[in-house]
Amino acid sequence: MNIIVCAKQVVDISEMKIDASTNKPILTGLDKKVNEIDKNAVEEAIKIKDKHGGKITVVTVGEADAKERMKEMLAMGADEGIIITPHDNMDYASLTTILAKAINKIDAYDIVLCGEASTDMFSGQVGPRLAGILNIPQITYVQKIQAESDKITAERNIGDTIISMESTYPVLLTVTKEINEPRLPSLMQILAAANKPIQDWTLESLDVSVEPKIDSIDLQGISMERKNIIYKDDSDESIQKLVDNLAKDGVLR
Amino acid sequence: MIVLVYSENKNVGFELIAKAKDLSKDIIAVVIGEKNENIAKEYVTYGADKVIVVKTSLDSYKAEEYADIFKEIVSDVNADTILIGSDKNGKELASRLAGMLDAGCVIDAVKVYEKEGKLTAERVVYSGNAIAVEQFRQKPAIITIPSKVFDPLEQDDTRKGEIIKKDIEVKQSASKIINISETKSDGVNVEDAEIIVSCGRGFKNKDDIKYASELADVLKGKTVGCSRPIAADLKWLPDEHWIGLSGHKVKPQLYIAAGISGQIQHIAGMRDSGVVVAINKDPEALIFNSADYGIVGDLYSVLPKLTDALKKKMG
Numbered sequence: 001m002n003i004i005v006c007a008k009q010v011v012d013i014s015e016m017k018i019d020a021s022t023n024k025p026i027l028t029g030l031d032k033k034v035n036e037i038d039k040n041a042v043e044e045a046i047k048i049k050d051k052h053g054g055k056i057t058v059v060t061v062g063e064a065d066a067k068e069r070m071k072e073m074l075a076m077g078a079d080e081g082i083i084i085t086p087h088d089n090m091d092y093a094s095l096t097t098i099l100a101k102a103i104n105k106i107d108a109y110d111i112v113l114c115g116e117a118s119t120d121m122f123s124g125q126v127g128p129r130l131a132g133i134l135n136i137p138q139i140t141y142v143q144k145i146q147a148e149s150d151k152i153t154a155e156r157n158i159g160d161t162i163i164s165m166e167s168t169y170p171v172l173l174t175v176t177k178e179i180n181e182p183r184l185p186s187l188m189q190i191l192a193a194a195n196k197p198i199q200d201w202t203l204e205s206l207d208v209s210v211e212p213k214i215d216s217i218d219l220q221g222i223s224m225e226r227k228n229i230i231y232k233d234d235s236d237e238s239i240q241k242l243v244d245n246l247a248k249d250g251v252l253r
Numbered sequence: 254m255i256v257l258v259y260s261e262n263k264n265v266g267f268e269l270i271a272k273a274k275d276l277s278k279d280i281i282a283v284v285i286g287e288k289n290e291n292i293a294k295e296y297v298t299y300g301a302d303k304v305i306v307v308k309t310s311l312d313s314y315k316a317e318e319y320a321d322i323f324k325e326i327v328s329d330v331n332a333d334t335i336l337i338g339s340d341k342n343g344k345e346l347a348s349r350l351a352g353m354l355d356a357g358c359v360i361d362a363v364k365v366y367e368k369e370g371k372l373t374a375e376r377v378v379y380s381g382n383a384i385a386v387e388q389f390r391q392k393p394a395i396i397t398i399p400s401k402v403f404d405p406l407e408q409d410d411t412r413k414g415e416i417i418k419k420d421i422e423v424k425q426s427a428s429k430i431i432n433i434s435e436t437k438s439d440g441v442n443v444e445d446a447e448i449i450v451s452c453g454r455g456f457k458n459k460d461d462i463k464y465a466s467e468l469a470d471v472l473k474g475k476t477v478g479c480s481r482p483i484a485a486d487l488k489w490l491p492d493e494h495w496i497g498l499s500g501h502k503v504k505p506q507l508y509i510a511a512g513i514s515g516q517i518q519h520i521a522g523m524r525d526s527g528v529v530v531a532i533n534k535d536p537e538a539l540i541f542n543s544a545d546y547g548i549v550g551d552l553y554s555v556l557p558k559l560t561d562a563l564k565k566k567m568g
Contacts, residue, residue: 013379014517025383096352119518121378121385122498123360128316128345132352137428138316140345153431158341159492160436167428176499178485213357217373218386226529227545232536234550236558242530242546243562249545251448251507251528252472252567 001054001147003045003111004103006130007038007073009066010120018221025221034069037115039076039182040175045113046077047180048147054110055079059102061086061095067198075185075193082106084201087210092125094210099126100133101208102201110169111152116141116176127174137167140174254372255330258301259283259323260338261314263292267299267405269336269398272365274300274406276372281305281330285322286312290416297414300406305330308420313430314342320349321423327354329419332393334372336365339397347397358395359387363402380498381521399502401444441476441493448474449505451496451523454482455512455533455552459489464556465511471563478503480519497522511552515540532556 011030019026045056056078060066063085070081084102086095103112112134117124124140131138143162144155154173156163185193203209229245231238246252254277260266266282273280282301284293286309293304305326311318323346327335337347339361351358362374363384372389374396443449450469452462465477477494484495496503498518508526512533513519520543523529531544532555541547548555 013382016379016382018382025379091357092348093351093355093357097355116499119380122380123348123376124344125348125351125358125360128348129352129358131316132320132349133355135353137426138345138349139428140316141341156341157436157492162434162436163430164432164434165428166431171428213355213390214359215388215390216385217388218384219378220384220386222377222382222384222524226543228541228547229545230536230541230547230549232549234548234555234558236562238548239555239558239562242548242559243566245546246507246528246530247566249528252563 001048001052001111002107002109003048003054003056003113004106004109005038005041005045005056005058005073005078006099006112006114006126007042007058007060007069008035008118009033009060009062009069010035010118013120023221024219032065032069034072035115035118035120037117037119037175037177039073040177040179041113041115042073042076042078043180043182044145044175045111046183048111048145049077052147052149057082057106059084059099059106061090061098070198071193072185074196074198075190076183077189080196081198082201083198084203084206087203089212089215091212091214092123092129093213096126096129096133097210098203098206098208099130101206103130103134105206111147112136112170112172114172114174116174124174127172131172134172136170136172138172138174139165139167142173142175143178145173145175145179254279254333256280257283257326257330257332257335259335261340261342262338262400263295264405265338265340265398265400266292266296268400268403269338270296270300271406272398272403273336276334276365276367281332283307283323283326285309285319287418293416297416298408298410298412300412301414303415303417306416306418308418309422315426315428315430316342316345316349317426317428318423319346320353322421323350324353325421325423326419327393335393335395337395337397339399343397347395351395354393356393356395357389357391360397362396362398365396365398377521380517381524382517436492443476443478443494443496443501443503446474446476446503447505448472448507449476449478449496449503450474450509450511451478451480451513452483452511453480453513453519456483456489459487461553462489464552468509468556468560468563471560471567472507474505474507480513480516510540510544511556513540514538515543
């Protein structure tokens with residue numbers, strides 16, 4: 001079973017601050033990490049490989065520093081990494097055109113796995129867009145997968161409904177955080193991952209040229225102004241003050 | 254500009270029709286399946302001048318097949334803009350269609366307008382900490398819009414519109430649906446609630462959620478929400494209660510977060526609340542940064558006390 005996982009390097013937004021003078025998020029200097037939901041995709045790929053054998057290739061479009069994140073996924077159990085250096089001004093159309101080109105260049109594949117979305121942008125476009133370009137079935141928001149040799153069954157959770165779907169290969173699935181608990185690689189695995197291949201590809205080597213369909217023209221910070229009146233204890237007096245304040249704010253009716 | 258409108262949920266359809274009319278005079282709503290022809294008539298009363306009813310042998314939604322249908326409609330009517338309701342099926346449909354058409358696509362837009370002659374959409378990014386302004390370079394432009402972002406027009410039975418039936422048969426997908434089951438639901442709607450008491454990992458047992466419901470009852474809100482672990486991991490409450498980035502986005506007048514640490518994904522779901530109260534025994538809990546009022550204390554002692562104090566206050 002040949003599995004391709006699409007992963008993304010994201011900034012750690014829990015540390016993100018808004019620049020008060022420009023009202024823009026400060027994105028430089030933030031730690032980078034593997035998009036958490038993509039790790040769920042890697043974990044699921046490993047489970048499928050454990051059962052059926054095969055190869056797991058992780059593809060990412062990212063800057064040179066994505067290599068550290070790639071090593072993490074190789075340590076988890078992926079076999080090979082491919083990092084494609086992007087151009088500036090990449091929209092989803094460009095990104096998925098490049099990924100599709102890369103996927104077609106990799107050996108014949110059975111399954112493409114993606115996270116349902118990335119924690120920074122949370123669009124969830126990449127998976128279904130790719131499936132559209134590759135012209136293969138898609139099963140999104142998957143919380144459970146059962147892979148057999150000739151078909152795959154997966155449960156989509158779309159909120160009020162769970163839909164069990166079945167598909168032949170090749171197929172693209174996007175997974176949610178609930179599907180599994182990504183493993184933490186052992187020290188041995190981390191060391192062994194150093195010998196696993198990471199290929200650097202460029203748009204030129206892929207022979208793909210892209211033209212964005214969308215320009216991001218602005219990014220505005222949202223500041224959340226709250227009163228932040230915190231009572232340090234749960235005495236009756238503190239509770240009474242809280243109740244009085246809520247009454248004054250007009251939310252008790 | 255020709256604007257296509259589609260949503261699996263007709264109420265969202267009404268909202269999208271209102272937004273589409275704001276963008277263009279030339280709008281076409283789409284309904285799939287002849288069994289939904291009555292919805293087409295409703296769309297007319299909500300302002301659609303044209304509705305395409307797709308006649309098809311498909312009996313249920315599948316992204317591959319619906320995207321093929323839309324590809325055909327888009328090229329048939331030469332659509333410039335496609336507005337789709339932003340539920341999970343809507344998002345995957347819009348994205349797949351965008352991939353097939355090599356078109357720009359903005360998911361979960363909260364504002365859509367023309368700027369310098371170009372269609373522009375705004376969406377919330379970085380877990381609710383920023384707004385990205387995205388501008389389309391070319392058509393077709395695909396945009397998904399969540400429910401309740403725009404108000405529908407008043408229904409008016411005297412409105413007239415053209416209902417066009419259209420046969421579209423598409424290639425059958427290699428995937429198939431083998432079962433559909435409802436997730437357990439108790440009919441709660443956190444998105445419309447005016448007062449929400451929400452529980453997080455600070456709750457030790459499923460039964461203890463009663464402390465949150467009792468408080469909610471006193472507040473006449475009766476609505477209990479929760480953070481991701483309670484719904485998704487522990488499954489103590491159905492997904493309808495889940496508030497956060499991948500759950501529901503709420504804007505009650507009063508939001509009480511008990512035993513919720515305040516991960517940004519949760520904040521993204523409740524940041525538009527009016528007054529926010531946080532109860533947490535950890536004085537460093539992130540939730541306090543996003544609260545108007547906070548009580549540092551054990552929810553097991555705070556919730557009953559607060560319930561009593563509110564009972565007295567409200568008579």
